[in-house]
Amino acid sequence: MKYKHALFLNPYIENTATSVMGIFPPTGLEYVATSAKGLVDKLTLIDLRYETDLCDPAKLMDFIRNEKIDIICVGIGWDRQFREICELLNLMPDGIPLVVGGYKATEEVEELFRACPKIHIVVRGEGEETIKEILEGAPLEGILGISYRAGGKIAHNAHRPLPNVNTIASPDRVLRHNVYRMKLNGINMADLTFDSVLSARGCPFTCKFCTFSLNPLGQKRVYSERSVESVVDEIGELGANIILMSDDNFFTNAKRAEAICDLIIKRRIKKRFIAQARIEIAKHPRLLDKMVKAGFKMLLLGIESPHDRILAQLNKGFDSDTIRKYFNVLKKYPIYYHGYFIYGNIGESEEEMAYISKFAKEINLDSITFQKLRIEKFSPLKDIAKKTPGYHVTDRGELYSDTYSHASLKKIGRQIKFSFYTPFQVLKIVRKFLVVRFFTFGEIVSFLAAGPSLLKSVIVREIQKKRLGNSLKRIFVSNA
Ligand code: SF4
Numbered sequence: 001m002k003y004k005h006a007l008f009l010n011p012y013i014e015n016t017a018t019s020v021m022g023i024f025p026p027t028g029l030e031y032v033a034t035s036a037k038g039l040v041d042k043l044t045l046i047d048l049r050y051e052t053d054l055c056d057p058a059k060l061m062d063f064i065r066n067e068k069i070d071i072i073c074v075g076i077g078w079d080r081q082f083r084e085i086c087e088l089l090n091l092m093p094d095g096i097p098l099v100v101g102g103y104k105a106t107e108e109v110e111e112l113f114r115a116c117p118k119i120h121i122v123v124r125g126e127g128e129e130t131i132k133e134i135l136e137g138a139p140l141e142g143i144l145g146i147s148y149r150a151g152g153k154i155a156h157n158a159h160r161p162l163p164n165v166n167t168i169a170s171p172d173r174v175l176r177h178n179v180y181r182m183k184l185n186g187i188n189m190a191d192l193t194f195d196s197v198l199s200a201r202g203c204p205f206t207c208k209f210c211t212f213s214l215n216p217l218g219q220k221r222v223y224s225e226r227s228v229e230s231v232v233d234e235i236g237e238l239g240a241n242i243i244l245m246s247d248d249n250f251f252t253n254a255k256r257a258e259a260i261c262d263l264i265i266k267r268r269i270k271k272r273f274i275a276q277a278r279i280e281i282a283k284h285p286r287l288l289d290k291m292v293k294a295g296f297k298m299l300l301l302g303i304e305s306p307h308d309r310i311l312a313q314l315n316k317g318f319d320s321d322t323i324r325k326y327f328n329v330l331k332k333y334p335i336y337y338h339g340y341f342i343y344g345n346i347g348e349s350e351e352e353m354a355y356i357s358k359f360a361k362e363i364n365l366d367s368i369t370f371q372k373l374r375i376e377k378f379s380p381l382k383d384i385a386k387k388t389p390g391y392h393v394t395d396r397g398e399l400y401s402d403t404y405s406h407a408s409l410k411k412i413g414r415q416i417k418f419s420f421y422t423p424f425q426v427l428k429i430v431r432k433f434l435v436v437r438f439f440t441f442g443e444i445v446s447f448l449a450a451g452p453s454l455l456k457s458v459i460v461r462e463i464q465k466k467r468l469g470n471s472l473k474r475i476f477v478s479n480a
Contacts, residue, residue: 002137005042007069008033008175011085012078014049023194024244025180028102029075030171031198035128036073037172039135044069050178057091064093073131076112077102079396089116099134101127107377109147113154121148126201128168130160165201165224170234180240192443195240199260200225203248205278207302208315208380209342209373223252232263235271242272250275254284261290272438274298279318282326288333297438298336306359307352310345313384320359327363334436339363341370343416344399344409346381346388353412357420366432370416372409373399 010026026047033045044067046054054060064072072092076085082104092098098116101123105112109122123130123146130145140148145160173195182192202221203210235243251257264271273296281288281299305311308319318326330337339360343353360368374397375381385391390402400406433439439447 001039001041001135003040003071003135005044005067005069006036006040006071006073006135007064007067008036008043008045009072009074010045010047010049011074011076011088012049012081013055013084023180023182024196025171025176025194026075026077027171027196027198027246028077029073030173030175031168032073032075032101032123032127032131033175034169034172036131036135037169039132040071043175045175045177047176047178057088060088061091061093064096069096071097071099071135073099073101075102076100076105076108078104082108086112086115089118092118094118097121099123099131101130109156110154113147113149119149121146125160126162129163162201162221165226166230170197170230173238192242192439193240194242194244195238196244196246197231197234197238198246199231199250200247200252204252205249205317206315207304207317208313209304209375225253225256228256228259228263231260232267232269235264236267236269238271240271242274245273245275248276249278251277251281251284251287254281254287258284258287258290261287261294261296264294265290269295271295272297274300276300276302278302279323279326279330282329285329288330288335292333292335296335297436298338299330300338300340301365303339303360303363303365304342305345305348306355307348310348310352313346313381314342324363327365331364336366336432336436336438337364339365339368341368341416342373343370343412344372344404346373346384346391346399350404350412354415354419357416360420361425366429368420370413372406372413375399 008029010029012026030045033043036043048055048060054063063069074085074089076082089098089100097120098118099121100112100116100119105122106124109124112119112122121134121140123134125145127145130143133143134146140146140150141155141157144158147154147156149155180194182194200223202223204223273291273294275296275298277299279301302316303323304314304316306320306323311319327337341356341360343356356368356370373381375385375393376397379397382393385393385399391399392401393399398406400409404412430444434441434444
């Protein structure tokens with residue numbers, strides 16, 4: 001074998017005691033590490049969010065030397081901590097091939113080579129097949145999907161065609177050194193352990209703001225799904241009790257989703273599932289019934305905007321009346337609904353942005369997150385933004401205008417947040433978690449006991465204002 005000991009490194013450093021970013025495993029990196037099995041004598045996967053003793057760069061470098069690691073593969077999937085990760089990469093020992101990949105690495109190929117002289121290869125797009133050829137020592141000029149240093153220049157090989165999802169091995173959880181679990185203030189929360197499963201890749205829709213349906217190279221991932229058996233086999237082997245189905249839309253093929261639910265029920269698998277979905281799932285009542293029986297407790301839904309003009313601009317594929325109609329159906333099911341919104345759209349007024357909170361409450365969303373519009377490299381919105389007077393896009397894809405600067409958009413974001421997350425809404429969220437049995441009463445109590453969490457501070461505030469009794473009455477007595 002060309003390499004003896006490969007290190008796969010998730011370089012993000014989070015305080016897992018307080019950050020929710022740490023509860024899910026680095027699935028993308030795990031996929032690539034798993035496909036490297038059998039091609040090196042030893043394979044080590046390190047997640048710096050958990051292996052905190054190695055967050056000190058000096059200790060990490062000692063580890064690399066002492067363990068005689070002879071190739072380092074780093075997954076860079078996110079925008080955050082980009083500069084810090086580049087600094088870490090620049091400390092890596094000389095003479096050991098340094099390979100980086102992941103979503104963000106693919107977007108920032110040139111920048112990574114510029115900022116990190118020690119990087120030898122950037123793997124672009126999906127890396128499961130590419131890593132095999134690198135580890136086998138294939139000549140770099142023949143490996144599809146990589147960019148690499150060659151004679152003082154950067155060579156970019158042709159894109160790699162996207163592989164069939166059924167040929168990609170699921171992440172081998174044995175490679176992990178830690179259990180992904182929810183913590184608050186450093187205390188493990190009951191028995192809440194997390195994992196994620198990818199049952200399909202790609203998305204057949206073409207929302208204009210979305211970078212999921214295109215990889216960062218602009219390649220469209222045709223929707224392709226794994227077999228029902230393989231998905232449920234994987235779920236059945238997991239130790240975690242909360243599973244995120246991390247497909248762009250787990251219910252793209254309603255028949256297949258139903259078959260997965262049937263098999264979960266048949267095998268008596270007891271998990272709590274979270275899934276990303278489109279609101280059109282409301283057209284499938286039989287599927288919704290089966291989902292509830294199979295343990296689907298939470299849906300993450302892209303609503304994006306309450307305004308028809310903006311929904312059309314984003315090519316979302318539905319309008320506000322359809323959203324209302326579908327939520328009238330969805331609210332009948334014991335499922336927790338989280339909605340995603342985008343604000344700061346082209347031509348959107350402050351009043352329109354602020355309406356997000358009102359609309360979210362009107363359609364009975366339990367919680368929301370909202371983000372300023374970002375215009376990625378291959379987004380068709382780029383042209384519209386360019387042609388619209390007074391709008392500008394930063395190098396990082398952030399849209400702002402002469403009327404709404406970054407600072408004013410941030411301020412509007414805070415207004416939306418505070419007008420949605422009132423103390424009453426927070427208590428409603430607690431109630432909904434109990435109603436859908438996402439958390440048990442004991443787990444909720446342990447959250448409250450864990451320290452100055454949001455819930456605790458809200459309840460304390462309500463008690464101080466002598467409003468707790470009224471709030472509880474409104475929640476538990478009425479159907480508000
Ligand atoms: S927003 Fe969702 S539905 Fe639209 S293209 Fe992206 S993943 Fe698909």
